[in-house]
Amino acid sequence: MITDILELGEQTKLRGQVVVLGSGIAGAEVATHLARHGRDVVLVESGRDRFEPSIQALNDVIFLGKRHRELDPDSYYHRYLPPELRGVSRVRQFGGTSNVWTGKWKYLQPIDFEGRPWVANSGWPIDFEDVLEHYRSAAKDYGFGDLEAEAVRPEITALRTTLAADGLKMTSFYWEKSPTRTAIRFGDEMRRSENLRVVLGATATELRLDDSCQRVTAVVCRSLEGRELTVEGDTVIIATGAFEAARLLLASDRQLPHGIGNAHDLVGRFYTDHPKHHTGSLRPGPLTRQYANELQYGPKPRFCICFALDDKTQEEHQLLEHVLYLKPIYEQPADRLWRILRFRPICQDGNGAIASYRIKFVTEQVPQKSSCLKLGTEIDALGQRKLEVNWCFTDHDRRSMAKTLELLTQRFAEVGLGTFDFGNDPPTLENMTDAAHQMGTTRMANHPEEGVVDTNCRVFGTENLYVASSAVFPTGPSYSPTFTILALARRLGQHLLQTTPVSTTTVHAG
Ligand SMILES: Cc1cc2nc3c(=O)[nH]c(=O)nc-3n(C[C@H](O)[C@H](O)[C@H](O)COP(=O)(O)OP(=O)(O)OC[C@H]3O[C@@H](n4cnc5c(N)ncnc54)[C@H](O)[C@@H]3O)c2cc1C
Incomplete structure (x- = not known):
């Protein structure tokens, strides 16, 4: 079912086995996959069906280094979009950035996963074979035809x-002829689903931990209208895009002063674009x-x-x-x-x-620590600290x-x-x-000293927190990243099916 936070009470509690944050290609894919397989899922999305400038403004950042492209209502290259979205790099709306993207799907190549001695910090801790079956099954489900043939x-x-x-x-x-828009692709399924509940207009502002500081117990969400929603879950997946994933981890600093997953000061670092x-x-x-x-x-x-x-x-x-x-x-x-x-x-x-x-x-650009996002001092309309972005080379x-x-x-x-x-x-x-391909801010690694998530995209130092996004890309070989985002989301969905039992109840308001 799809509801708006305004249809819930002033302060509401929900519970799901899995809580997914974000309804872009990554979030929608993993949430529907788990729901289809009988898991109770709550998906929380900051945006709504229609584009709302006040919600989009929650994406505003302060650029310290190179800036992203500017919004340009006259942009020749984005004529296919409404003027207010021409030049946008990420979108806060139900369906996320898929509302504006152009639909080019490309595999990474085997060499993209390998360490290249001449490129500092290159190499993925997984290889091409680990994602190939997910590329293939996604291509089949989405009807892309056979790239290998x-x-x-x-x-x-x-x-x-x-x-x-x-x-x-x-x-x-x-x-694609008509680029996949997740709100269209998954909207009806989400509305009909008995064990997937989507809440629109709800921005996750904080992750709460248990006393061990290793398990996320709840996600605190707020709306611009002053509503508060707390969603408890056994597993939480951050699928809010590379910028907002880092921001949420850094902002969740009530129990861990440097934020969650940030014991080695790596959250927000190694930011690359194309x-x-x-x-x-x-x-x-x-x-x-x-x-x-x-x-x-x-x-x-x-x-x-x-x-x-x-x-x-x-x-x-x-x-x-x-x-x-x-x-x-x-x-x-x-x-x-x-x-x-x-x-x-x-x-x-x-x-x-x-x-x-x-x-x-x-x-591609060399992944380096000093190309990074940090929480600044300016705050947004929800009182969250805005990101300061130092995109550098x-x-x-x-x-x-x-x-x-x-x-x-x-x-x-x-x-x-x-x-x-x-x-x-x-x-x-x-x-x-920029190419609107934000990557690397919670990079994948074998060890917590080298990255933020492990090879299953689980945040190091936590038992139940995952990231589904190009945020986990250790390098960004210079192609369209979204096929790999999708393949990794499907891989994560498959992994979580093994650890999350089929539910005997359906998601409910507490
Ligand atoms: C104009 C344009 C063209 C593009 N063309 C291509 C292309 O052809 N091929 C390609 O591979 N890539 C392309 N891209 C990039 C592609 O769109 C992204 O890689 C992809 O959409 C990212 O998907 P995602 O699910 O990770 O993130 P998003 O789609 O950004 O989804 C994140 C979602 O999380 C929500 N959210 C954010 N913060 C919170 C919060 N705190 N709480 C709750 N919800 C939150 C957002 O509202 C959003 O819905 C293009 C991008 C742009 C802008």
Whole structure:
């Protein structure tokens, strides 16, 4: 069932076997999975069905280092969104950021989980095989088609082989026609479910611990209207996104002065995003003309391709992972005339003649302790301390960017993909924006001295507190993170089925 906190009393208590915080892709997935398997679940969501600016304002942070992109009602790149959401990086609404995202699904690659000696703090404590079954089952349930079969399709194999000869690699991703919006995908199921109760308009402000300080016993939630809700549970899953996960752990400092899971001062640290630049263009070369149909971006849904320097080159030059997307820009009559007058060969895909490709270049950044979130002194409308965000980079990030672009420029020309044109605005960390991919603030590790959650996403030092989010990513290889968020949420759901018995009651108000 779905209720609003306003439909409950001034001060209400609920109880569930599992309490999930946040209804984005991570929270909705794990909550419905557990409920479907007979567990009593209470899901608490700060936002409501409709976007409310006063609730969204609870996301406001103070930037100390590089800023995120700004809201821009005129943004060309976010024309598909209502003006008030253009440029937003995360959304407080039922369904979370899935209300605005673009629906590109991509696996991480096996190498992304490995430690790379030239990238400080790299390496995941789990490997590709640990998430593969969850990628596969998610792709099947969501109807994405088979990314693995796509990767060995003859045309794709031929193009990959050609690129490999020039030190380039490519991978495929799946682009949905209508991006999954969790409020739509799971809304009816949530309304009908007898053992899942969703409470909207309820912001988790504090986690309460038992006397041992190792078990979370309750989540305290508040609303902007002054309502208070306490939800008790045997297991609590924080699925509030990477920023709010760290904020809640740090803010829960009544019993542990540095917050929960923060014995080693690691909560909020190692924050990474994907610096992104998208104003360059590519003049297509012969290989692009040959494979133009494979490079199409529409009609969706479809598999698309993105490019990078190969693993050997990255190792040889100590580079960070990165990715380059090519979006076809179709000819206008003037472009056609220009091409004909210069006797340029036509580049054409199933949608028409292509004038050029817009380049989107995205890079990984080195995970480092000083790129971090901390609680500041300013408070929000619920009296919670706002986050201070110090998003910063290393010299390695700068060196890697410059060399990567130099080699990509050279190799794209050599292999026949084409010629880059960045005009007066070549990518630098200064002119790049965030990609709305917040990661790493409660990183996964084998030991509490190295991270905040263990390989099951359980917060170190606690028995029953978990994180489902890109917050747990130790590194952020430069692709769309959400498929991995989803796969890890499904993995967590499966893990918790083993430790949580089937319920004999249904969730109820206490
Ligand atoms: C414009 C845009 C385009 C994007 N496109 C892509 C793409 O194509 N591919 C891709 O992989 N990724 C993309 N992303 C990133 C993607 O949207 C996120 O990775 C993903 O949605 C994160 O899901 P989540 O469930 O972890 O967090 P969220 O969706 O942010 O959900 C967190 C939820 O928690 C709630 N919440 C927060 N704090 C509290 C609290 N204290 N108490 C209760 N509830 C709380 C929020 O209201 C929200 O509903 C895009 C992002 C943006 C902004």
